[in-house]
Amino acid sequence: MSNDTVVKVENLSKKFCRNLRRSMFYGSVDVIKSMLGMNIETNTLRKDEFWAVDNVSFELKRRKSIGLIGVNGSGKSTLLRLLNGIYQPDKGRIELRGRIGALISVGAGFHPLMTGRENIYLNGAILGMSKTEIDKKFDEIVDFAEIGEFLDAPVKTYSSGMYVRLGFAIAVQAEPDILLVDEVLAVGDANFQKKCFDRILDIRKNGTSIIFVSHSVSAVERLCTECILMKHGKQIFWGNTRECVQRYFHEINQDNLLRASGPQTFGIGDVVFSNVYVYQENGDRADPNIEFGKNIIIEFDYKFFMKESNKNQVRVTIRTFEGRDVQKFLFQESSFIDDVIYPNEKIIPLKREGNARIKIVNPKLFPQTFRLDVGVAPLDKDVHLGGIANAAFFNIIHPTSEKMYLEYGNMTVTEFDYEVLSI
């Protein structure tokens, strides 16, 4: 291990068992074997076992930070627990240099009936701090946690936010050489999240190396110069954060498009939609990848097969890949009916047949896969005249310039404006 390396992980693997009964059985076999001093076979998988962390190797230098990203279940948290020593590796090795601290869970060992004050000493001792150390940091902890007069109340009277704040405040006092952080930042209100994040930045400034697990790509980008992308327990990329994040979005989008079911028409067929496209303004119509922050064009052809039409509402819906509605754009054919239900509803006369182009101005959709539904329904009847669900898929991809991206923090804004370019 070279001099300024603080963490060195070589071919690290950890297996888990999917089946609880079998896991107990393997566990008992392993216990008996280890009690008898026999070697436990850890290299091969038994039935129902899988590698939760599979052959991971990386190195972390002093004063550097590594981010771990990947979808749920890719092995990030398991890897962090292995590094923290909570799990024992089945294969490979971990070398650590210096005192290790973990923000893996907050408030470990808190007793609900004990006061905040008592719990600070309890939790501090569990985290390996001595009494004098806690005494010294006590005011800082109380201050950071913002619990005020609740300090001497039992923690069971605390709000969940206060509870987490107190836990975090204690955990960040430990001044480790290596800090492991897992998503704990995702709790508490926005202000406290920011405070926690600033605190972690401070810790990094003081020379602590950080390994950071998060789903918040913007947080990883701010904190880490290097990044590891995990997938099914494997480390599929290790390097520059920007490249890694791009790989990550690429992976997600690729997965989503593979899983996507095709377009489905619905309604009675009085109106037919065709040639639905979503693309970046001034971009290629066939390219579904749109850079974050760029204007989006939605385009489709429509044709009415019914004789009369002047009471219809066109609905264009953007959903996340999982199906959650993000935004609906609506326009009515005529002002004949005057109750505008949706705030962004526009009244635009439709032709019998035409090509519609809608521009979404300055959308704040965060990088992921979205889908689009279009449809027409009369306002006075509960029926669909025609439409297509999953008419188009599009990916918001990571921007080439980071600046704008970081400004938005991590909030997906769903209120945005649109213009109808042609209809």
Next chain:
Amino acid sequence: MGFLKSWIFMLKNIISSREMIWQLFKRDFISGYKQSLFGIFWLLISPLVGIISWVFMNSAGILSPGDVGVPYPVYVLLGSTFWGLFMSFYSSTANSLSSGSSLILQVNFSHEALVAQQIAQTVANFIINLLVLIIVLLIFGILPSWKAIFFPLTLIPIFFIGTGIGMVVSVISVVVHDINKMVSMGLGFLMFLTPVIYAPKLQNVILQGVIKWNPMTYLIGSARDIIIYGRIENQGSYFYSCLLAAIIFMFSWRLFFLSENKVAEKL
């Protein structure tokens, strides 16, 4: 790691986590009684209630304990206090890993600290029990001989055998929960094969044989006898029983050391 090294290693772990042990001890001991009406007095009341049933059975003629040489309540209280100490050494150690499971999965620390904390808990409860003992002795006007001051030494082998069995069970019970219930049941029955509520001299030949080969007979008996009579009977058997207890303890400590890390994550 060698035998000796692993013991030293674990001892060091316990010493270095003394702050945590103390805090956990405080948490469980103090807060355990915070929400109860009688608080700490439960510890004084429960052994008294326990012996009442034995005394009742004795006076109703259901139970004939034989000649015990002292008032029966005193005899049964002493015996059951030491037996209770053994059981509580066992059960607190056996439960140490599973009761600390949430901590184990959240924080990296020496798990020996959990065992140490449980033992401290047991010792603290026992000291309170001793108060009851002294009061009862005073009521019956029994003055122990001066040799009774050595009785704390007789608790050491009880500690060895109780925690020894407990540590093995705590590791196995992580994966097979039944083991804890099975062993507790077995030990509960073992009490009747040990002269705790009756005198060691029995008519039944088979039972006499069992009692003779049961190390608990000597381990519990000596702690009681040194208080009541100021002497230890069957010193040879007592010595071997102590040796056995020490060996069990050393081996199970070693087994705990080797295995607990491999199973802790399965909690």
